[in-house]
Amino acid sequence: MGFGIYxxxxxxxxxxANLRYSIRQTAQRIGVEPGYLSKIERGETSPPSEAMVRRLAMDLGEDTDLLLAMAGKVSRDIREIIIQRPILFAELIRSLGEAPDEELAILVHKVRNAEWVRKRRTLLDCSAID
Structure with a gap:
């Protein structure tokens, strides 16, 4: 299923559940013409910019990364991380391409709970207090 149809x-x-999600009202809230949003939804135009996908995701209450991926885009923060070590991340992503979801979930859990991640979170939390 493509981005627009989804x-x-x-x-x-x-x-x-809520009439405020008409195409006209949604388009107005995200700052585009209703006709343009209609074309996107029908797959008659290429997916919109990252900024517009983000606004649409927020308006619809959808996961931003999911909608960006469906639009064939990668968020700026992820792109910047990959650019720092492109060869390693390319190899990692290709290696994980065939991994079952359960194995990926285990890997994500291990990374989130790694000592270096916990230290980073602590530093970020402390800097937010200052």
Missing amino acids: ARQVRERRRE
């Missing part, structure tokens, strides 16, 4: 399905589900 976005339309999410918007239409939201509209069933």
